Amino acid sequence: MGVMNNSLPDIGPVRAVDSAIGWGRKSSIWPMTFGIACCAIEMMAVYAATFDLDRFGAGVPRATPRQSDLIIVPGTVNAKMAVRVRRLYDQMAEPRYVIAMGACVCGGGPYVKWGYNTVKGVHKVIPVDIFVPGCPPRPEALMDGILKLREKVSREEVFARRVRTARELDARSI
Amino acid sequence: MDEAALHARLAASGVPGIGALDRSVKDPFVVVEPTSIVPALTWLRDDPACRLEMLHNLTAVERPEAIEVVYHVCSLAHHHALVLKVRCPRPEGGTHETWLPEVPSVAGVHPAANWHEREQWDLLGVRFTGHPDLRRILLPEEWIGHPLRKDYVYPTEHGGIPLELDAVPLYERDPASPPPPSGRVRKAGEPLFQPPAPFSSRPLASGGRTVEPGEAPAGGDGAGAGGGEH
């Protein structure tokens, strides 16, 4: 890791090590306990017993951003809160991932037209990996978003250095 | 007691500046002079027959001719309620930047009014004289303007945070380029009220035509014909 990142040739054994590391990384993404508004209640429902996020390894929410890998942003971000969301994101250590949960953070939601202090989508403030639309999204939808994030994480290359065509880069961008 | 009896007791109490009971609406209200709102509320709270001890709601309403501050007081002991209003007429050409009406604060009478008055100052610009701590409560401290006024201009950004739908995200901006201009500077001749920016007009990928609310969707227009316009 570190100095060996993306420095080895893309051959079978290196790819195998990468998938093993990817499998380990995707199975222990630790989110941050961060709830802003209504979507936070559905996020809490996902942590709870009926929908149980712990079986995906993401059930150890950390209160501090310094120890978490994932920040799920549930709920409308306004000008006052956007500064704090940015600060929280900056405090996270890489590799860090962001799930934008709910219509408000995907693109403004119901507050897009007449909200004078709402940020029309948290992607204006921090880079987002997965957008989960809905108002609020069903717990199954958030779990689907986390499963897609797991796919994204597992495909990241740690050791292999692979030259990619533009088409492959496009296809990998989900 | 109903509102008429409460108003009669208040008018007979010796507090000056009590107007007549206006019964034209579902909740009859009493218009009170600004200088006598504090003695009136104090008297209503302490009088044993009225005992209007809870200030339930404090609102400011901007009408074209005046700003009204509306006080809803209710009693838990006697199950009745009363509405009082204070009117501040609008001077000639009073805009949300130039005119901030002043009303005495009732935070000393009802501590509940503390936060309510801060909110009305924040959103409507009604200055409550005598308030222990009149500063913004819901919007950031350094926000300019009072948003619930009818002639408020929506800002495009605040403190570096973009507030528009089409804004470029922070992490995609070139650090060397100057920050985008704030939307609050109004040029000479521009109208006072500026509606917020419309949705960005991007033709749909399918070639269909978006429909504005209130419009009937065009029938047999053909999907291709309506692709470019919006």
Add this chain to the structure above:
Amino acid sequence: MEALELYAVDDSREVYTEELKLNLGPQHPSTHGVLRVELKMDGEIITGARADIGYLHRCAEKIGENVSYLQFTPYTDRMDYLAACNNELAWSLTVEKLLGVEAPERAQWLRVIVCELNRIASHLIAFGTYGIDMGANTPFFYAFRERELILALLERPSGQRMLYNYVRPGGVAHDIDETWLDDVLRFCDHFEKMWAEYNTLLTHNRIFIGRTANIGVLPKEVAIAFGVTGPSLRASGVRWDLRRDVPYLWPYGELEFDVPVGEGTHGTLGDCWDRYWVRMREMMESIRIIRQACRRVPSGDFMDKNLIKIYKSPIKPGPGEAYLRTENPRGELGFYIVAAGGTSPLRCRARGPSFCNLSVLETLLPGCMIADGVAIIGSLDIVLGEVDR
């Protein structure tokens, strides 16, 4: 002998401390949302507190001036998102007061059932998250297990798990299916057994009592002066419930239910334990109401027929104003609508109960320790969507 003397306690030395300013910031596992409290502390003891709100200010009142009366109903959902139907009910009743219409009888009874189910769901979250604040993680899972049952029941008529858009001016949006009332009654039976389980978890637990009894005592006069309503007011000994004293829905006048009031069982009257216990007993009273209401739902319209015709285009109440307050799980929600004849109100003000309940925090916090401060914030049961609107 010198070594022993070195470790002898010398009481004549003074310890100098400084005042610490601590920020209980908007991101905190125990502030029930994005609330910031600036604390001035002397060691562990809080000497001053200032609540900083506005991190969820979503311009609801400005939106209310720009959208129509029916379009604003979903925005009222999102104010107190845990008790969405109660908010919609307050808004619908205020609009009906302006228009001078009344919803049909079946709609009124359905509204009662749906709002009381929502009250139980809201109090379940208060119970579950209060346990987490105290460090007990188990009640959260139990509470959400029952909450999922309620949400499944409420999803059937409205289509949504949480923010229903179901209670509208004029009645309710959709009718219920044939088996819904039987399922609600079956849920009531199931919930009573589960309520007994919750009491074994938290209510009589010595650690929980130790952390909440005699903490955050809210005297009756202070509560009334600050406009505190709902379970927090009732825990201070004031038997005031709008459903019984000023029934805003006439079915409440025909139903039999008690109003639980704090009694100072484990400590002083009006402490955190009383507020918690009032909420727990209110859940059982809601079950009682739902049981009686389910047997009394008549057949008929679920939405006022004239209003259905009017809804083809936006409704335009004539000039006027109306104020109406309802008993929400957190207190009294009041909507003040000023109509000037157009399709949107001239001013639409929501008096949120959590806004007024939170204003008492600055008087409750000083004097207690920081861990007790968390207990007090949790016991007030605020929802920031309603505080900030």
